[in-house]
Amino acid sequence: MGKKQVSPERYVQTSELRSIEKLHAIAASIPEDQHRGAVSLLRDLLETFGPARKEYRELFFEEAPEEMISDWLSNPQAVRTYRTLHDLQLLPTENLVAFVQNGHHNPLSLLEETIEAIRGGAFDRTNELHVELEYSRAVFPRTFGRRKWFGSLREFSQLPMEDEISFSLDETEKDFARKHGQEAVATYRFIAEKIQNSSRTSLVIGNRRHGANYVVNPIRPYLEDIGCTVVTERIPSTWAYRRGTFSLTQQTVKKIKETEPDIFVVDGTKRFKIDEGVTTARFPAAMSGYIDEIATAYDYNLVFQSMAVPGNEEVVVGGGTWSPEHVGSHRPTLYIVCPTNESQGFFDNYNKVPRFENCFTQHGFAHKRFRWGDDVIVPAVQDVMKAEIAKHL
Numbered sequence: 001m002g003k004k005q006v007s008p009e010r011y012v013q014t015s016e017l018r019s020i021e022k023l024h025a026i027a028a029s030i031p032e033d034q035h036r037g038a039v040s041l042l043r044d045l046l047e048t049f050g051p052a053r054k055e056y057r058e059l060f061f062e063e064a065p066e067e068m069i070s071d072w073l074s075n076p077q078a079v080r081t082y083r084t085l086h087d088l089q090l091l092p093t094e095n096l097v098a099f100v101q102n103g104h105h106n107p108l109s110l111l112e113e114t115i116e117a118i119r120g121g122a123f124d125r126t127n128e129l130h131v132e133l134e135y136s137r138a139v140f141p142r143t144f145g146r147r148k149w150f151g152s153l154r155e156f157s158q159l160p161m162e163d164e165i166s167f168s169l170d171e172t173e174k175d176f177a178r179k180h181g182q183e184a185v186a187t188y189r190f191i192a193e194k195i196q197n198s199s200r201t202s203l204v205i206g207n208r209r210h211g212a213n214y215v216v217n218p219i220r221p222y223l224e225d226i227g228c229t230v231v232t233e234r235i236p237s238t239w240a241y242r243r244g245t246f247s248l249t250q251q252t253v254k255k256i257k258e259t260e261p262d263i264f265v266v267d268g269t270k271r272f273k274i275d276e277g278v279t280t281a282r283f284p285a286a287m288s289g290y291i292d293e294i295a296t297a298y299d300y301n302l303v304f305q306s307m308a309v310p311g312n313e314e315v316v317v318g319g320g321t322w323s324p325e326h327v328g329s330h331r332p333t334l335y336i337v338c339p340t341n342e343s344q345g346f347f348d349n350y351n352k353v354p355r356f357e358n359c360f361t362q363h364g365f366a367h368k369r370f371r372w373g374d375d376v377i378v379p380a381v382q383d384v385m386k387a388e389i390a391k392h393l
Contacts, residue, residue, distance in 0.1 A: 006039055007035055015046055020057070022061055025066075042073065048083055048086050059091060060091055063093060068097065081097060081101055088115075091132075095132050096132050119363060130364070131157050135153050148365070148367050159360055159365070160360070164359075165370060169380050169384065176344070176346035178388045180214045180346070183215065191337075194264075195262065202261055203261040204216060204264045205265045206266050208232050210269070211265075213378045213381075214268060215339050217382065222393050233248055248293050262332050262334075263332070265334065265336055268345050269348065270340075270345035280309065281304065281316070282306075282316045283304065284317075285319065290336065299327055301331055302324055302334050350377055351372065
């Protein structure tokens with residue numbers, strides 16, 4: 001009596017192929033009269049994929065449709081297909097499988113040539129074979145690199161070319177832009193309250209970049225409607241170490257000398273508290289330049305307004321400690337305003353933050369770094385801010 005033939009289902013259950021869920025149902029559905037041939041083909045599958053990296057084996061069978069796997073277990077001619085794909089660590093996507101099965105004498109060499117051509121700069125996004133080769137590389141790099149793509153092939157095929165990439169805010173960035181808008185509203189209300197109780201003209205200075213871009217300019221029309229003159233100046237945070245290098249523009253100095261307005265200098269910072277839990281407000285180091293250029297030079301009263309830590313009698317400006325100064329009610333006031341709170345100064349120096357985008361280049365798929373300038377970032381943030389501001393003013 002001959003040895004009983006092992007069923008395909010039993011073979012799958014007891015071999016290293018047992019982790020491939022699809023194979024269990026497929027093996028169980030094979031008619032009994034085809035068991036011998038199916039087990040033989042299963043052995044070949046095991047010999048081919050058994051030594052392969054587990055991650056690749058699982059990805060390969062996850063990508064393969066059940067009808068494709070069924071064909072491999074009933075058609076000995078299909079062996080070349082999965083062996084070729086395995087040898088190049090490719091996934092069994094539709095056009096790759098069709099290419100291998102198309103009767104080419106040596107599909108492996110032709111695919112290697114195509115891969116080399118893509119690496120050399122001949123990638124064609126309209127060529128479905130090119131796209132699927134790059135999809136395999138992105139999902140499972142042939143070397144021991146990390147996986148770079150987790151979406152579907154359909155999503156992958158719709159990636160833009162690198163020259164089609166444009167800047168846009170994601171939902172997290174939009175949320176922080178709305179918080180910047182709310183802080184701009186709080187700044188407007190603070191200024192409006194102060195000028196209502198003053199007989200002097202008012203000058204609002206947005207310090208470039210943060211104070212101008214992400215606070216003052218988006219509320220400029222509202223400030224001008226209540227009689228404020230709005231200007232942009234630039235004194236950097238390095239002012240304290242480079243005195244005399246930066247100063248106010250002649251137009252602003254002329255206005256201060258001639259009209260002695262109350263002045264509101266606005267700027268933000270990521271470090272708007274000394275430490276978490278410490279109730280000492282911190283102002284940008286650039287503000288020390290405005291204090292020296294205005295309060296000290298023109299004998300101004302000095303008031304600090306932090307939206308995050310209001311009412312401090314002592315604050316930190318850059319690395320130095322300051323207190324409000326009152327030189328007399330007959331003198332104008334310099335308000336040093338830091339609106340940063342919930343926004344956490346998110347967009348401060350954001351032009352230095354690289355963004356990574358998935359795209360195609362002439363060399364195929366790339367997870368490419370882009371760096372955008374203020375000319376692109378600022379309008380996008382301000383559009384969201386202005387919509388938020390309009391809800392409150």
